[in-house]
Amino acid sequence: MSLSKLILPGQTIGIIGGGQLGKMMALSAKAMGFRVAVLDPTDDCPCGQVADEQILGGYDNLDKIKQLSEISDVITYEFENIDADALEWLNKNAYVPQGTELLRITQDRIEEKRHMQEAGVRVAPYAVVTKTEDVAAGIGKLGMPAVLKTARGGYDGKGQLVIRTTEDIAIAETLVSQGACVLEKWISFEKEISVIITRSTAGETAVFPVAENIHMDNILHETIVPARISKQAAEKAIEAAKQIASALDLTGTLAVEMFLAPNDEIYINELAPRPHNSGHYTIEACETSQFEQHVRSVCGWPLGSTDLLKPAVMVNILGEHQQPLLERITELQDWKIHLYGKKEAKHKRKMGHVTLLRETVEKALEEAEQSGIWESAAELTGGHKR
Numbered sequence: 001m002s003l004s005k006l007i008l009p010g011q012t013i014g015i016i017g018g019g020q021l022g023k024m025m026a027l028s029a030k031a032m033g034f035r036v037a038v039l040d041p042t043d044d045c046p047c048g049q050v051a052d053e054q055i056l057g058g059y060d061n062l063d064k065i066k067q068l069s070e071i072s073d074v075i076t077y078e079f080e081n082i083d084a085d086a087l088e089w090l091n092k093n094a095y096v097p098q099g100t101e102l103l104r105i106t107q108d109r110i111e112e113k114r115h116m117q118e119a120g121v122r123v124a125p126y127a128v129v130t131k132t133e134d135v136a137a138g139i140g141k142l143g144m145p146a147v148l149k150t151a152r153g154g155y156d157g158k159g160q161l162v163i164r165t166t167e168d169i170a171i172a173e174t175l176v177s178q179g180a181c182v183l184e185k186w187i188s189f190e191k192e193i194s195v196i197i198t199r200s201t202a203g204e205t206a207v208f209p210v211a212e213n214i215h216m217d218n219i220l221h222e223t224i225v226p227a228r229i230s231k232q233a234a235e236k237a238i239e240a241a242k243q244i245a246s247a248l249d250l251t252g253t254l255a256v257e258m259f260l261a262p263n264d265e266i267y268i269n270e271l272a273p274r275p276h277n278s279g280h281y282t283i284e285a286c287e288t289s290q291f292e293q294h295v296r297s298v299c300g301w302p303l304g305s306t307d308l309l310k311p312a313v314m315v316n317i318l319g320e321h322q323q324p325l326l327e328r329i330t331e332l333q334d335w336k337i338h339l340y341g342k343k344e345a346k347h348k349r350k351m352g353h354v355t356l357l358r359e360t361v362e363k364a365l366e367e368a369e370q371s372g373i374w375e376s377a378a379e380l381t382g383g384h385k386r
Contacts, residue, residue, distance in 0.1 A: 240266055
């Protein structure tokens with residue numbers, strides 16, 4: 001990893017990825033006085049709408065990657081699936097304080113699980129699958145139901161299959177044919193939670209409050225803070241995040257998704273080395289947002305306070321929710337509304353989010369439900385996050 005540098009207002013932060021995470025990162029950076037350049041293949045992408053400059057090109061286009069590095073004083077990213085050759089070049093030729101090793105690890109679920117176990121945290125029992133016969137062998141050891149996930153790629157439930165019966169094993173061939181997979185034992189959890197931890201180039205660490213997450217159709221629906229869990233469970237979750245951050249030599253932001261099982265047992269589900277959907281509540285509900293914190297961390301600034309100012313509930317706005325939200329906008333008193341500027345409101349596509357700060361999370365949850373915006377949503381998923 002490159003030696004630490006202090007990046008000052010007026011200098012340029014380069015962001016690889018132009019989605020909503022990049023946009024909110026850019027907005028924080030702009031408020032702090034930085035210039036922002038973004039690389040993304042989509043014209044007028046969310047981040048491109050607020051950046052000083054957009055380079056139009058793919059994340060595997062080395063010429064465009066070089067172009068971004070030439071105009072940037074520091075480079076960061078908003079998602080993990082960046083081309084390996086581009087990563088290698090960046091690490092040698094540009095200032096990427098987060099380095100590339102954590103990205104490589106989190107791009108591959110097999111590597112990710114191995115490193116988490118080496119960090120001393122608990123993951124769901126699993127088997128590595130490289131051919132179809134491995135699925136049946138893995139089921140023999142892990143039992144059913146089990147969850148088959150592609151080792152690389154996949155998000156919001158894509159690239160995953162729940163195996164509940166022997167008939168489902170035959171369907172697994174489609175996933176296995178795409179490459180190596182991980183077969184995970186089904187964890188009967190009580191809640192899904194996440195912890196966002198940030199570590200600066202100076203080695204300072206800060207942790208945001210534990211968030212409770214509710215998924216619908218394998219996509220994050222609501223984040224509830226403070227999480228409705230015991231003090232002991234919250235302490236265990238934070239300690240696990242710190243263990244992982246230390247073992248992986250984190251610089252920047254890391255979201256750690258976890259299952260809370262009976263008796264306050266914590267299982268680590270997966271990692272995201274960047275700001276995360278479950279941290280959007282921090283924009284209004286914490287003294288420092290996850291996006292400002294991330295900018296501080298890669299620019300060598302002191303980290304900000306992560307204190308929770310008020311109980312909060314963040315609810316995602318998918319394509320099917322955007323119009324109902326717009327129709328009710330004059331009725332939504334004290335709702336913090338964020339729409340990302342995506343051109344087309346597609347079904348199940350994340351278009352924005354809202355955050356409600358109330359005296360209790362129960363009041364916020366009730367108000368969101370009574371709005372009717374999410375009436376069309378499916379029932380909450382139970383069991384294992386797919």
